[in-house]
Amino acid sequence: MAKSKYEYVKEFETDDRMLRNVYVLVRIDGKGFHKFSQTHDFAKPNDVRGINLMNHAARCVMHELDDILLAFGESDEYSFLFRKSTDLYQRRESKIVSTVVSLFTSAYVYYWNDYFTDLKRPLYPPVFDGRAVLYPSEVEVKDYFAWRQADTHINNLFNTSFWALVEEGGLTPKAAEARLCGTDSKDKNEMLFTEFNTNYSKLPAMYRKGSVLLREQILKDEDKDAIIPTLPETLPGSKSAKVVPTSDTATTVPGLQSGPDPISGSV
Numbered sequence: 001m002a003k004s005k006y007e008y009v010k011e012f013e014t015d016d017r018m019l020r021n022v023y024v025l026v027r028i029d030g031k032g033f034h035k036f037s038q039t040h041d042f043a044k045p046n047d048v049r050g051i052n053l054m055n056h057a058a059r060c061v062m063h064e065l066d067d068i069l070l071a072f073g074e075s076d077e078y079s080f081l082f083r084k085s086t087d088l089y090q091r092r093e094s095k096i097v098s099t100v101v102s103l104f105t106s107a108y109v110y111y112w113n114d115y116f117t118d119l120k121r122p123l124y125p126p127v128f129d130g131r132a133v134l135y136p137s138e139v140e141v142k143d144y145f146a147w148r149q150a151d152t153h154i155n156n157l158f159n160t161s162f163w164a165l166v167e168e169g170g171l172t173p174k175a176a177e178a179r180l181c182g183t184d185s186k187d188k189n190e191m192l193f194t195e196f197n198t199n200y201s202k203l204p205a206m207y208r209k210g211s212v213l214l215r216e217q218i219l220k221d222e223d224k225d226a227i228i229p230t231l232p233e234t235l236p237g238s239k240s241a242k243v244v245p246t247s248d249t250a251t252t253v254p255g256l257q258s259g260p261d262p263i264s265g266s267v
């Protein structure tokens with residue numbers, strides 16, 4: 001077919017194919033979810049319906065895109081790790097990021113009512129943004145997830161303390177903030193325990209550490225004895241894999257610290 005005289009405009013497009021043989025990490029984050037969570041009466045500090053809906057939307061993304069190995073979610077954000085060798089959309093950044101964001105957002109709305117059963121659909125369309133980051137090795141990938149999980153811990157400890165002071169302690173938000181100013185993790189744990197009878201470490205792990213979705217490998221019989229490497233990139237055949245939600249038990253990301261919370265000190 002002859003080219004139309006207009007076709008030259010295609011040449012204005014940017015070639016945004018990402019470097020090969022490195023990990024592609026896509027993180028999405030809700031736009032203005034401080035307001036969105038207020039408008040929709042999210043329980044504070046953690047609305048479990050909101051978290052489960054985020055996890056469901058992330059699971060949809062993993063079902064659709066085989067090359068995602070692992071996902072980590074907290075609050076209004078989700079991170080998706082692609083295998084190094086992915087050739088999805090020839091690694092074109094805008095195609096990959098926009099597909100993840102679009103699928104996640106539409107799933108969030110599509111499954112809304114399964115979680116927020118008293119409201120047919122959100123009161124206005126939620127928006128998520130997205131970005132891709134390239135990481136050259138497992139060291140950076142592990143540190144990336146450790147960074148996000150440390151963020152979860154810091155924010156959740158602060159929010160748990162803040163809302164205890166406001167909802168149970170009767171403080172104004174401003175007074176609660178002033179009360180927490182200059183406190184470290186130990187102070188907050190102590191305050192929750194002595195003043196609000198709350199053992200922070202006994203709160204659900206999903207709140208304290210976020211949610212992990214891991215693509216499970218369905219091993220053939222002859223592979224059953226194989227040693228599972230630390231990162232799934234090196235595992236064979238993702239095509240037959242299924243997505244396993246670990247959010248109910250909220251495990252930590254493989255290779256990350258489990259047990260003691262990853263961060264302490266002044267927050």
Ligand code: ATP
Binds near residue numbers: 034037042051
């Ligand atoms: P931005 O557009 O810059 O991302 P934002 O308002 O979305 O701004 P974030 O820093 O992304 O701000 O924080 C997300 C907000 O959404 C927090 O205030 C958090 O408390 C709230 N939020 C998200 N999920 C939940 C949930 N499941 N339960 C309660 N609050 C939530």
Ligand code: ATP
């Ligand atoms: P890709 O994922 O590569 O974009 P695609 O299947 O979306 O593949 P397109 O080239 O984008 O292919 O074409 C869109 C398809 O959707 C066409 O087949 C078109 O006929 C169909 N389509 C879109 N909107 C309508 C509509 N309103 N009525 C009927 N068909 C439609």
Ligand code: MG
Binds near residue numbers: 029030031
């Ligand atoms: Mg943001």
Ligand code: MG
Binds near residue numbers: 031032
């Ligand atoms: Mg946000």
Ligand code: MG
Binds near residue numbers: 077
């Ligand atoms: Mg956020």
Ligand code: MG
């Ligand atoms: Mg199309």
